[in-house]
Amino acid sequence: MLKKIPSILSPELLKILMEMGHGDEIVISDGNFPAASMAQRLVRLDGHGVPEVLEAVLELMPLDVYTDEPVGLMEVVKGDTYVPEIWDTYKAIIKEKEGDKKICYEERFAFYERAKKAYAVVATGETSLYANIILKKGVVV
Template sequence: MLKGIPSIISPELMKALMEMGHGDEIVLADGNFPAASHTERLIRCDGHGISELLKAILEFLPLDTYVEHPVAFMAVVLGDSVQPTIWKDYEEIIHQLNYSFPFEFMERSEFYHRTKMAFAVVATSETAQYANIILKKGVIK
């Protein structure tokens, strides 16, 4: 163990965060997401929700301030009655870090396609629907 690293950040996750470069993306996937079939670099974080992981990850991972949308959510499928409340949790976590930008909402198949190009996918036990989120890494200033 090391000082100052939240226990929710596994060695494998910390390694991936450190290996990522500017513009690389990481996907935090909910429990329903087909994570294993959409990546070659799968990081398991079973037993954890995305909000708690997001908060811990953003202690170390700067978001890309050179793009319009460094954060993307999977949009609700047309006709689905679900109204995701978890997005507000994400927005609060991100805004507490003094980031101010619009969030991108991606159609499901587009989100899946972008996930296949991401640096890594973190599979969680998040139960909220439409809880998937993509983070684009920025630079240390």
């Protein structure tokens, strides 16, 4: 064991976060996301929700300051009346850890294409809809 590393971060996920370079992206997905078919590298954290994983990842990984929108969310599909309240939780976590950051909202299939190019996908057991989030890694100083 190590000190100061959130216990939710598995050794496999820590290795991936260490391997990632500036500009690489990581997806933290909800339980409905097709993670296995999208991922170049897949980490399963099925017993956890996205907010707790997001908070732990941002303890160790800074967001990119050289891009306008270092965070991406899958926008609600047209015609769907669901309101993703979890987004407010994400915004609060990001503000606490990284300050105010702009968020990009991407159409579902555009989000999937971006996810396929991500360095890794973390599959959680999150049950909220539209709870997928992409983070662009920044420079560690």
